[in-house]
Amino acid sequence: MKTLIAIKEQYHTWVHEAFPAMHPLLLPLCNKPFIEYLIDFAILAGSREVRLLSDGQLTEVEEHCGTGSRWGIELSYANLHPADDQQQLLDKNRKFCGGGRTMILTGYNFISYNKQKSYLDLATIATDTPIASCPGGTITLKGPPESGASEKSPLAPFSITPLDSVQSYFRISMETLQTGSSRYVLPGYGSEPDCSIGKNVIISKTAQIRKPVSIGDNVQILPKTIIGPSAIIGSNVVIDNGCSVSGSIIIDNTYIGENLEIDMRIAAGNTLIDPTSGVSLTMEDPHLLVGIKTWATTAILKRKTIHALAATILLVLQFIPFILLFPLLKLQGKWKDDPYMQETGLAGALAVAISLDRFPLLLKVITGKLDIIGSSSRSTCAGKHSYPDSGPLSRLAVFSYAEAEDWPVNGSDAAIVERFHAVHSTPIKDIGMTIKALINRLTKGR
Amino acid sequence: MAFRLDTLNGITVGIAELNGRLVAENSTILQKTCSDWQQKTPxxxxxxxxxxxxxxxxxGxxxxxxxxxxxxxxxxxxAGLNAKVAMVFELTKAKKLFSIFSNAGEAAASFAASPVSSKTQ
Amino acid sequence: MTITETSDGSITIVALCGTIDSSTAPELHKSPAIADTLRSVVIDLEKVDFLDSSGLGALVGTLRLKQEAKAAVLLSCMNPRVRKVFDITGTVKLFHIFDDTSAAVEYAATHNEG
Known part of the structure; x- marks a missing residue:
């Protein structure tokens, strides 16, 4: 039997709002990314080939799960259209399904199963109606049942629950923590049940750990802290002196400041969420909660330096035209501090053509606040706010990649170009793109 | 920050309305005005x-x-903490230092009920 | 880039091969099946080994013109490298993508009649 896991973005928009830095499929449930529970279930049901389908980005999931060799299966990735129904999913993946037995999991749901039971009989059941369903999706078996039915034992029980809000996420995480180690395959080490601890975890001698707890990798638990009961600590977390964490989830990459009390909360970066009311509070003080940044800083430094150099050169070139045209435009009242000035009159058109309107912004590149080329504030506002925009991929800049290309006709096209280059850019390519953008503005200016 | 004095059962209670954001940039203003208020009533x-x-x-x-x-x-x-402000008080354990009421009227009345400062926790 | 056109009933299959970038993307619009906005096409991307943002722009542009004329553009047999470009740019939402060309042709045929 093969398995198609089809998850449309519409079912997990709440994750973007609650945990903007987290890919919904990699959202940790008790220290294990959500998607791995589905893959485990597919394996228990006898699938050796699993395909993940989404109408959003899968690159990050692909980097995490790879080819599936970790589980001894073949894992592939493909895309679906937001309007697809089950028949279309089968049609679009015809080569993968090969006309054989296929299990389709749809929706952003948690499957409650038991790893000690066998779900192999799913391949042999002759039914076209969903074998499990909930408001957010179904589990359906398609294609001819495989032979070799062993009708001796009834199918092991399983059920699906929609993960549709912070509330359900919190409830399911806590249930998984309490009953999980016997039902699900959970990572980490622990000689006792209800206590799993990851790699590179430092726990102070004066800290207390109260079961059940689950602690991820690279975690520091400093003196006089009390962790648990019922605490889920993600990876890359620091819990400072004298804190207590109980009945709560600390998401990956979070620092918890000294002497704080976290009870019945979800902490994610600098955001604290009350899972019962859904209220979320974003901290501004770095000594309470703060997100721990993990991406490559030397690469950023290199980019910032090269961008600043390019900006300096451009500033020097534009200096004389600027001091000539700026007073003129200012007097005419045509200069606006808005970075996207209206081109009115000859002087205005000339200023826009040689990109003088961006002159003040170039100074911000030198101080490192902006990039010289990246995404424009216009297209990120115009485009629908989707997951990658809020991530580190979106870099506000003086020029946008869209200005360096000829084809974008509207805001969503510009967003496509910007995302493409945000991934493929190198500092040197960025310089080339900046020159292209300058030339484009010069030739289109009239 | 509106401030008014209320006299209940012979006790003068000062009721101060805090509004907007109370952050590093403006917290010294509260510090100063609060000493003025405390001249009038504790x-x-x-x-x-x-x-x-x-x-x-x-x-702080x-x-x-x-x-x-x-x-x-x-x-x-x-009195009258919204959910986000209440979360900060809970997180930092500052909640344990204060008596917290749902509205200013109840808070003022509690002074009248037990005029001597009585901390229960 | 080479473009091979074959017909399957009312649907034209346009198989692309090689690199689609700023230098080759204009060729795409010269292909008769692509240029005729009324004709529904299945674009087979199996042998495309490189696609950049201009190439993507050509495909998005084709889609837009054909959609205005109520014709369909379906993509088939994307290899993982090409899929990645569609993935990171969020363009997967715009297209119907099949892993099998004949399934795409059937889909286009039924949806044309409907």
Missing amino acids: FLVFDCSNLDFIDSSGL TIVGCLRKALEKNGDIKL
């Missing part, structure tokens, strides 16, 4: 129903005001 109610956000220095200022009030055998009671 019994204060901070009505926080229009307080949208508080950071740790804002919180309120705790500082409480400390001064306690020195003068007075107290500061809080």
